[in-house]
Amino acid sequence: MNAAVVHAFDAPPTYATFPDPVPSPGEALIDVTAAALHRIVRSLANGSHYGSTGVLPFVPGVDGVGRLRSSSGQLPAGARVYFGATHSPYGTFAEQSLASAAMLLPLPDELDDATAAAIANPAMSSTVALRRARFQPGENVLILGATGASGQLAVQIAKAGGAGSIVAAGRNPQALEMLKALGADATISLNQHPEPLAAALREELDGRSIDIVLDYLWGSPAETLLSAIAQKGLDHAARRIRYVQIGSMAGPTLKLAASTLRSSGLELLGSGFGSASLEQIGAALSGFFARIAVNPMEFIYRTAPLREIGALWNSDSQGARLVFQP
Ligand SMILES: NC(=O)c1ccc[n+]([C@@H]2O[C@H](COP(=O)([O-])OP(=O)(O)OC[C@H]3O[C@@H](n4cnc5c(N)ncnc54)[C@H](OP(=O)(O)O)[C@@H]3O)[C@@H](O)[C@H]2O)c1
Missing domain, CATH: 3.40.50.720 (NAD(P)-binding Rossmann-like Domain)
Structure with missing residues (x-):
């Protein structure tokens, strides 16, 4: 698949090919449509975040929006979900990613893919x-x-x-x-x-x-x-x-x-990954998505094709969250 790939902690990711992810039991394979460049994504990619495993290469990106390749629990194949990536080295800045069932949240129709990807974290x-x-x-x-x-x-x-x-x-x-x-x-x-x-x-x-x-x-x-x-x-x-x-x-x-x-x-x-469980984070975000589907909040983002990752990685987005689309 095509993906952003981190080959070194002191350089931006490059757009390259990466092995397709294969789901383990209890995991879902997702066709990614949008994933945002949050602070944590940068600090995991430069190795400074407490969640960094120190293992290279890997696909960056902690969360995103996409479609389920096959059914998972109550969700049918093709369901549009927000998800958190839970299987290193498969982050979300790629055509495909993996998520555990606890971090698969169906999205209300009123919320488009890029908005959900930008605002969730x-x-x-x-x-x-x-x-x-x-x-x-x-x-x-x-x-x-x-x-x-x-x-x-x-x-x-x-x-x-x-x-x-x-x-x-x-x-x-x-x-x-x-x-x-x-x-x-x-x-x-x-x-x-x-x-x-x-x-x-x-x-x-x-x-x-x-x-x-x-x-x-x-x-x-x-x-x-x-x-x-x-x-x-x-x-x-x-x-x-x-x-x-x-x-x-x-x-x-x-x-x-x-x-x-x-x-x-x-x-x-x-409050963060570790002090809050994935179930707590999922429950909080489900409630948040339902609320902003009815009462949207002010939030600025802009979108870019994933192949521009190298050029945009260190760009000043002037307060707007950057959302990559594979
Ligand atoms: N634990 C969690 O669940 C969680 C989730 C999301 C984010 N975070 C963390 O929350 C922090 C903010 O994230 P964000 O998404 O809001 O990032 P952001 O949109 O990039 O904003 C960063 C803000 O930090 C301010 N800032 C930077 N250095 C500062 C300093 N020395 N003194 C005062 N203000 C300073 C900047 O102020 P100026 O406007 O003045 O430049 C800017 O407003 C990050 O550390 C991120 O990793 C944690």
Whole structure:
């Protein structure tokens, strides 16, 4: 088959031929129609993601949309599905791929292939994280790093889920402004020194009684936010804050003072492959697809033929998610 193939961790994939995948029992063979270039796809292809096996060559791509080659469970041959690739080295940037039954989700007719492929992974980031935090309508959410594709959807998903108040923090002023139209009640610029930033974060954490933090950044901005969550004095009962770590755009590590955990109601969680099961991710995405089939969300993507993978791999897509079509 034709596919994008990663031959080296320090070079873009090339468009080449690759052996056809052969399904094992319990797996489905899929004719791929669309697969998107998410952050995780890049970091698996350069070997930096915790999910990287270190084995070369392989086809990149973690999810996509396609048609079932033969029936699987309740789904007939030809069914249009969103799927997650579960069988290394067969990723989704190819004419064919493989998926286990837990990650085969039939798509509503209203949702076209490219939209579903583009939006699923960034949407999963907050739908699954909010479930892990046991979010309840009326609770207040702060999104750290809200200006990216996943953060913009997180604002809309929290809003649609009935969040009381939504605070969006990010560094891009135009994107922050746009987030107000998408549902953010307040925004905080990350383009300030740690001290004033901590003060601005503390004001919103306390003023709006933030219950849940969705963190796409880690690194220095998260360090500042965690210092703002820490409390002073001995005479308070600290409010519970469920802090969900989702992405690490600002750095893979940070310094966390022991007193932050002792003085506050901070509960640290992560959300991603591993901390959430495929069944949990599938359930969250099924609900999301059904919801946007009726009430679409703002999301920008553009499509390109898969044979252009080499030229487009490192291109700046200016905020639009890139969807490859074999
Ligand atoms: N765990 C999960 O389930 C899951 C799912 C999807 C994504 N993710 C992760 O979430 C993160 C964001 O993904 P995405 O899809 O939103 O990516 P994206 O659309 O490419 O957006 C990345 C965003 O990160 C911001 N950023 C980068 N470095 C920053 C820094 N030092 N300080 C502040 N902001 C910074 C950029 O801000 P500017 O606009 O200012 O450039 C941009 O808005 C990635 O780490 C991704 O791997 C996790």
